[in-house]
Amino acid sequence: MDERLIPVEEHLVERMHVLVYNERSQMGAAAAEAAGQRIRDLQGKSQGPVRIVFAAAPSQNELYEGLVREQGIDWSRVHAFHMDEYIGLPAVAPQRFGNYLQERLFSRVNPGRIELLGRTGNIEEECRRYVALLNEAPIDIVCLGIGENGHIAFNDPPVADFADPLLVKSVELDEACRTQQVNDGCFASLDDVPVQALTLTVPALMAGHYLFAIVPGLAKRAALQAALHGPISTACPASVLRTHPAITLFTDRDAFSS
Numbered sequence: 001m002d003e004r005l006i007p008v009e010e011h012l013v014e015r016m017h018v019l020v021y022n023e024r025s026q027m028g029a030a031a032a033e034a035a036g037q038r039i040r041d042l043q044g045k046s047q048g049p050v051r052i053v054f055a056a057a058p059s060q061n062e063l064y065e066g067l068v069r070e071q072g073i074d075w076s077r078v079h080a081f082h083m084d085e086y087i088g089l090p091a092v093a094p095q096r097f098g099n100y101l102q103e104r105l106f107s108r109v110n111p112g113r114i115e116l117l118g119r120t121g122n123i124e125e126e127c128r129r130y131v132a133l134l135n136e137a138p139i140d141i142v143c144l145g146i147g148e149n150g151h152i153a154f155n156d157p158p159v160a161d162f163a164d165p166l167l168v169k170s171v172e173l174d175e176a177c178r179t180q181q182v183n184d185g186c187f188a189s190l191d192d193v194p195v196q197a198l199t200l201t202v203p204a205l206m207a208g209h210y211l212f213a214i215v216p217g218l219a220k221r222a223a224l225q226a227a228l229h230g231p232i233s234t235a236c237p238a239s240v241l242r243t244h245p246a247i248t249l250f251t252d253r254d255a256f257s258s
Contacts (some may be wrong), residue, residue: 049113088093139209
């Protein structure tokens with residue numbers, strides 16, 4: 001392994017493997033190497049597609065830059081999903097998460113199959129459509145982040161349900177979540193941020209065989225500490241990640257506080 005990708009700290013928090021890096025760039029490169037190796041391993045064991053759910057957020061930028069450079073991945077044998085999408089934005093809006101993924105990753109590696117959320121205007125119909133796609137086969141890998149309010153996907157504290165009977169649902173975004181979208185530079189003001197979205201639920205994310213969480217930056221420190229050391233509770237939805245049997249969390253010094 002490249003010495004630059006060796007973590008400066010390594011922890012086991014319940015079942016979660018936590019790797020801490022000095023720099024955000026090192027964190028992203030290490031996460032891409034680990035995710036890329038997992039994809040290659042899975043492709044070596046099966047002729048079927050590797051089914052991956054991808055998050056869309058600035059926190060994932062370094063991961064996707066690294067995945068574009070990873071060698072030996074047969075992207076034609078990757079079935080790509082994304083995990084959440086705003087309701088009400090025009091199809092061409094740059095803030096749409098599907099457009100982010102197309103620009104940052106999909107258009108550069110050309111997965112064999114891409115399933116974007118939010119393609120139909122009827123919310124109930126779209127949820128049913130996407131659930132059917134998710135149920136075609138198990139999800140192999142989920143690449144996700146943690147929000148400033150502890151959300152995973154758009155499962156904010158008021159709507160997160162660890163035993164949700166649904167795999168995909170519409171939700172109302174809480175103000176902390178919408179404020180983060182402004183802080184991230186995605187929207188000019190809070191009024192511009194949609195109040196509703198579609199999201200994969202917590203059980204849908206936790207059903208992935210392998211989870212890679214990428215959580216950089218000072219703005220994520222409080223949420224990360226709650227996720228790692230607080231009660232496992234929907235008050236911090238990301239806390240449930242500690243119970244997954246095969247999760248690795250990549251973070252940097254700014255976000256991690258021992």
